[in-house]
Amino acid sequence: MSSNAKSPKLSNYLSGQWQEGKDDGVALFDPVTGEELRRASSTGLDIGGALNWSRTEGGKNLLAMGYSARAEMVGKIADVLAANKDKYYEISQKNLGATVGDNAFDIDGGIFTLKSYARAGKNLGNGAFLKEGAVIPLSKENKFEGQHYLMPMRGVAVFINAFNFPSWGLWEKAGPALLSGMPVFVKPATPTAWLTQEMVADVIAAGVVPAGALSIVCGGARDLLDHVNENDVVSFTGSADTARTIKSHPAVIANAVRVNIEADSVNAAILGPDATPGTPEFDFAVKEIVREMTVKAGQKCTAIRRIIVSKQNADALGQAIVAKLSTTKVGNPRNEATRMGPLVSKAQQQSAIEGIALLKTECQVLIGDTPLNLIDATADQACFIAPTLLRCDLGVKAKVANDVEVFGPVATIIPYENTADAIAIARRGRGSLVASVFSGDENFCQELIPNIADLHGRIMVVDAKVEGQQTGHGNVMPNCLHGGPGKAGGGEELGGLRALTLYHRRMVVQAGPHRTSALSSLANDAAPLFN
Ligand code: NAP
Numbered sequence: 232m233s234s235n236a237k238s239p240k241l242s243n244y245l246s247g248q249w250q251e252g253k254d255d256g257v258a259l260f261d262p263v264t265g266e267e268l269r270r271a272s273s274t275g276l277d278i279g280g281a282l283n284w285s286r287t288e289g290g291k292n293l294l295a296m297g298y299s300a301r302a303e304m305v306g307k308i309a310d311v312l313a314a315n316k317d318k319y320y321e322i323s324q325k326n327l328g329a330t331v332g333d334n335a336f337d338i339d340g341g342i343f344t345l346k347s348y349a350r351a352g353k354n355l356g357n358g359a360f361l362k363e364g365a366v367i368p369l370s371k372e373n374k375f376e377g378q379h380y381l382m383p384m385r386g387v388a389v390f391i392n393a394f395n396f397p398s399w400g401l402w403e404k405a406g407p408a409l410l411s412g413m414p415v416f417v418k419p420a421t422p423t424a425w426l427t428q429e430m431v432a433d434v435i436a437a438g439v440v441p442a443g444a445l446s447i448v449c450g451g452a453r454d455l456l457d458h459v460n461e462n463d464v465v466s467f468t469g470s471a472d473t474a475r476t477i478k479s480h481p482a483v484i485a486n487a488v489r490v491n492i493e494a495d496s497v498n499a500a501i502l503g504p505d506a507t508p509g510t511p512e513f514d515f516a517v518k519e520i521v522r523e524m525t526v527k528a529g530q531k532c533t534a535i536r537r538i539i540v541s542k543q544n545a546d547a548l549g550q551a552i553v554a555k556l557s558t559t560k561v562g563n564p565r566n567e568a569t570r571m572g573p574l575v576s577k578a579q580q581q582s583a584i585e586g587i588a589l590l591k592t593e594c595q596v597l598i599g600d601t602p603l604n605l606i607d608a609t610a611d612q613a614c615f616i617a618p619t620l621l622r623c624d625l626g627v628k629a630k631v632a633n634d635v636e637v638f639g640p641v642a643t644i645i646p647y648e649n650t651a652d653a654i655a656i657a658r659r660g661r662g663s664l665v666a667s668v669f670s671g672d673e674n675f676c677q678e679l680i681p682n683i684a685d686l687h688g689r690i691m692v693v694d695a696k697v698e699g700q701q702t703g704h705g706n707v708m709p710n711c712l713h714g715g716p717g718k719a720g721g722g723e724e725l726g727g728l729r730a731l732t733l734y735h736r737r738m739v740v741q742a743g744p745h746r747t748s749a750l751s752s753l754a755n756d757a758a759p760l761f762n
Pocket of ligand 1: 391392476495496532
């Protein structure tokens with residue numbers, strides 16, 4: 232990667248001021264050409280003061296608005312971003328090596344999610360908080376009762392985000408947080424912080440959010456968590472290692488800070504025994520697996536990492552996927568022929584190379600071991616990884632294939648003996664964001680799905696009757712839950728208005744009916760959150 236000391240530094244928006252870090256910071260690169268693009272630094276900035284300002288100024292201004300007014304504000308943010316979309320596509324092409332299709336996922340996906348929250352929140356009313364459920368009689372003569380409420384939290388929503396979704400990763404969290412009345416403080420991952428920073432700058436410049444509602448710090452900001460308290464929510468997306476550091480941070484523990492984690496998981500595609508070559512289920516599976524491996528070069532938290540298929544169909548499936556992957560055009564996204572771009576950085580490329588080497592200790596490579604024929608790019612400067620399909624015949628006993636998420640265009644076929652074996656292999660992933668089931672076999676589906684559902688945040692089931700109308704394995708719909716147990720971090724995001732519960736605290740008031748009804752007159756009904 233070539234270093235150019237003159238590349239501009241990303242400014243940080245803290246305490247209502249644009250501020251620069253006090254050192255040269257860390258360079259952001261073009262993963263195709265190796266050119267240095269920007270620098271990010273948060274050195275010497277008052278992060279504690281900035282969090283406090285967001286909490287007080289931003290919290291006060293947002294809570295004064297009410298839910299419907301905040302929904303309107305979320306819609307205006309989406310409008311600002313939509314008006315600047317071309318610029319974001321350019322930045323993302325440069326800094327992430329993203330193709331047009333990759334950008335649609337991240338940039339359009341972020342705007343779509345905000346619009347969805349603007350629509351859903353419109354009818355929540357302009358109350359100060361939400362009333363949940365009916366009154367609970369607590370005395371024989373109706374002199375004393377209980378009423379549950381959801382109260383917007385009075386702190387700041389701190390987002391520590393991953394490099395792969397600089398747009399969607401911010402806005403899918405910001406929509407529900409802002410709608411709830413919590414100010415947003417985002418720390419994007421350093422290697423791809425430019426796009427997030429540009430979007431935040433446009434929203435601030437457009438004047439569509441009140442003072443304190445939106446702040447950004449670029450660069451390390453490793454003291455960020457020192458300043459969180461019991462009013463705040465920390466929402467993290469990234470590696471399991473960093474997740475552990477965040478959950479065990481002294482301030483997080485001491486102040487019982489609410490933390491939502493979305494970490495790596497080894498998501499699966501599972502084919503029923505009926506998904507034989509020539510069936511729609513087989514064809515849908517091949518298409519989906521290839522798409523999942525190549526969109527964003529496999530750098531999606533939801534991407535298919537394990538392909539669980541009956542022993543009888545494993546060879547045919549491998550051949551069909553290899554046939555499609557071998558025609559995938561890999562290279563510079565500036566060339567319209569390119570279908571798959573690079574990984575975002577040399578560090579990610581190295582990590583993928585090491586992950587593939589690990590997989591090879593128990594898998595055979597079906598495709599991926601030959602040098603890439605790159606379009607308009609040179610391998611040594613760039614961060615490409617060949618689409619790599621492996622096969623592991625160790626089933627549930629596989630240690631690496633069932634455990635290691637290689638964050639790139641890499642997936643492993645793991646054949647199963649029977650339905651019980653397929654269930655055991657799926658569960659061996661120890662908790663995932665999503666599994667896709669390709670089967671129209673009634674017995675297989677009715678046995679498999681309930682037996683893996685507790686370890687998956689989402690299960691997509693595709694058969695011929697769906698007629699190709701499935702939303703896609705990797706497509707996170709704003710009105711459906713996103714998150715998963717165990718290895719996936721245990722977090723819950725989206726799910727429509729359900730997501731607002733992360734930014735509210737449930738509590739109960741026990742009092743006379745005169746008091747609860749007076750309080751309830753300040754509230755709106757929480758029922759739409761659970762519809
Ligand atoms: P990461 O290293 O865990 O970093 C994620 C975020 O945490 C970044 O903003 C990072 O900042 C920040 N961070 C790191 N250490 C921190 C600390 N001690 N305190 C506070 N913040 C800290 O993840 P990554 O670099 O984005 O990706 C690495 C791996 O994570 C990938 O290879 C992949 O396996 C996994 N991943 C998972 C998902 C998912 O959604 N499940 C998404 C992306 C990546 P800096 O960038 O400044 O270090």
